[in-house]
Amino acid sequence: MAHLSPRELLDRLSSLGIKTETVEHAPVFTVAESASVKEHIPGAHSKNLFVKDKKGRFFLISAKHDTAIDLKRTHEAIGASGRLSFGSAEQLRALLGVEPGSVTAFAVANDTDGRVTMVLDANLMEHERVNFHPLVNSMTTGISREDLVTFLRATGHDPLILRLPEPPAELPDDA
Numbered sequence: 442m443a444h445l446s447p448r449e450l451l452d453r454l455s456s457l458g459i460k461t462e463t464v465e466h467a468p469v470f471t472v473a474e475s476a477s478v479k480e481h482i483p484g485a486h487s488k489n490l491f492v493k494d495k496k497g498r499f500f501l502i503s504a505k506h507d508t509a510i511d512l513k514r515t516h517e518a519i520g521a522s523g524r525l526s527f528g529s530a531e532q533l534r535a536l537l538g539v540e541p542g543s544v545t546a547f548a549v550a551n552d553t554d555g556r557v558t559m560v561l562d563a564n565l566m567e568h569e570r571v572n573f574h575p576l577v578n579s580m581t582t583g584i585s586r587e588d589l590v591t592f593l594r595a596t597g598h599d600p601l602i603l604r605l606p607e608p609p610a611e612l613p614d615d616a
Contacts, residue, residue: 450575464482469542469578469579470542471542485506487506488505489545492515492521494516494522495523496522500519500521500525500559501537501560502519503545503546503573515605519601546593558598559600560601561600566602571586571589
């Protein structure tokens with residue numbers, strides 16, 4: 442099945458009565474590269490991790506861009522089997538229809554078989570407006586957190602919303 446284009450995604454959001462604001466910009470591949478783009482766009486910016494567990498179950502984790510996530514412990518919080526590892530670029534393309542560097546919560550619209558579990562970090566969901574790439578990393582789309590959940594549910598991906606475990610704090614040398 443063909444995956445949605447950014448235009449088709451934005452049309453689908455609109456057809457659900459969801460208002461969004463999309464800004465075009467130079468392609469960005471990392472959270473660090475996107476810093477100059479973020480300063481001109483209001484709201485919380487996201488980082489998105491496509492991971493799988495030992496049983497081959499896939500998860501898409503969306504968190505605030507600056508949230509530290511302890512991937513060694515996240516499997517416990519999200520109900521995964523064993524430690525998580527990153528999904529491959531091929532799995533990402535096949536299941537979510539996006540390229541590495543363009544991972545976004547919106548991509549679950551392409552997961553028509555429901556193979557990916559959507560996880561939203563509570564830190565991100567504390568913000569009124571959240572920002573994601575609309576399937577390509579040369580645009581950023583702002584959406585209200587409520588409308589994001591509405592959209593995810595409309596795709597059949599009722600999200601888990603929880604506070605992800607953070608890495609343990611470093612102990613000072615003199616402790």
